[in-house]
Amino acid sequence: MKTLTKIALITVAALSSALTQAATTSASIPVSLTITKKCTISDVVTNIVIPNDTTSGTGSFKVTCNTPYSISTSTSNTTNATTFVKSTTNASHTLNTNITVDLNGAAVPVNVGTPLAKPGLVVDTYNVNAALVAAVVATTPAGTYNDTLNISVDY
Amino acid sequence: MKKLFLALTTLMLAAPVFAATATSSIPMSVEIAKQCTFSNVGSEIILKEDGSDTTAGYTVTCNTPYSIFTDNAKWYQGWYSYISNAQNEWLKTGVGTRAVRDNALVTLHTGTPLARPGYSVDDYEVRIHVSTPITATTRAGVYTDTYLVSVYY
Numbered sequence A: 001m002k003t004l005t006k007i008a009l010i011t012v013a014a015l016s017s018a019l020t021q022a023a024t025t026s027a028s029i030p031v032s033l034t035i036t037k038k039c040t041i042s043d044v045v046t047n048i049v050i051p052n053d054t055t056s057g058t059g060s061f062k063v064t065c066n067t068p069y070s071i072s073t074s075t076s077n078t079t080n081a082t083t084f085v086k087s088t089t090n091a092s093h094t095l096n097t098n099i100t101v102d103l104n105g106a107a108v109p110v111n112v113g114t115p116l117a118k119p120g121l122v123v124d125t126y127n128v129n130a131a132l133v134a135a136v137v138a139t140t141p142a143g144t145y146n147d148t149l150n151i152s153v154d155y
Numbered sequence B: 001m002k003k004l005f006l007a008l009t010t011l012m013l014a015a016p017v018f019a020a021t022a023t024s025s026i027p028m029s030v031e032i033a034k035q036c037t038f039s040n041v042g043s044e045i046i047l048k049e050d051g052s053d054t055t056a057g058y059t060v061t062c063n064t065p066y067s068i069f070t071d072n073a074k075w076y077q078g079w080y081s082y083i084s085n086a087q088n089e090w091l092k093t094g095v096g097t098r099a100v101r102d103n104a105l106v107t108l109h110t111g112t113p114l115a116r117p118g119y120s121v122d123d124y125e126v127r128i129h130v131s132t133p134i135t136a137t138t139r140a141g142v143y144t145d146t147y148l149v150s151v152y153y
Helices: A002-020 B002-017
Strands: A024-035 A039-042 A057-065 A069-075 A083-087 A094-103 A106-108 A116-118 A123-132 A149-154 B036-039 B054-062 B066-072 B075-077 B080-084 B090-099 B114-116 B120-130 B141-152
Touching: A024 B036, A024 B054, A024 B080, A024 B120, A039 A149, A057 A069, A057 A149, A069 A094, A069 A106, A106 A116, B036 B141, B054 B066, B054 B141, B066 B090, B090 B141, B120 B141
Parallel strands: none
Antiparallel strands: A024 B141, A039 A057, A057 A123, A069 A116, A069 A149, A083 A094, A094 A106, A094 A123, B036 B054, B054 B120, B066 B114, B066 B141, B075 B080, B080 B090, B080 B141, B090 B120
């Protein structure tokens, strides 16, 4: 009988202990943000006036990307390496040009060549130089000659 | 015949004299174990680039008093945590949790867990926003963290 009483007491003690023991329940929720890839071209010079001699007219533009990108340019008058400006009144009148685009000396292709790869994550300011290959002479037909430089950023 | 009759009479008379009641008792009890459960837990908190709040929620149901405590896997300091990308670049986030019933704030990472009376179904709301400005040069990609909540009872 004494033995039974002891067992009963031990059982009660064990139950009591179980009921007072601290417990923890946990949960979790994943948190995420997805920033989409984005590139902008800004502060694009409105016009580059090319001097009549062989000095350069200059301009610039900025590329801002939050991801690596590659950049290339093309001209409207041709897809070849030899670029030119064209008379607005007579398309047969052309003047060859030398156009360069660079970022701190790293060349961006114009019409031909491998696009320049950049890591992005900064604001990159590109310089544009455009010059006539040969200076205008006294017999060069008067008029306005133009071309357009197109900028393409892939990301 | 006479003897048998007498014997039966004696037995019948004797029976009421020796009547007794045997009693016993069986204790009965129910032990209801302490229990707390989470339900309606938001599956994901997707933050916004513009820094506005994203809300999520969950429900705690307890049959006993409890205390509740929150944390983030990438706790920063105070009410701030952070999310980070594969390059280990990080953006600070503001994290707040309140009990919907009385707007009591639940501590984040440090401090005393918020004590609640229990015996109730309590809804909680989590608000998280990106507090580091996201600029045009903030790297594109996925930034993550994990919101954690524990109930002690």
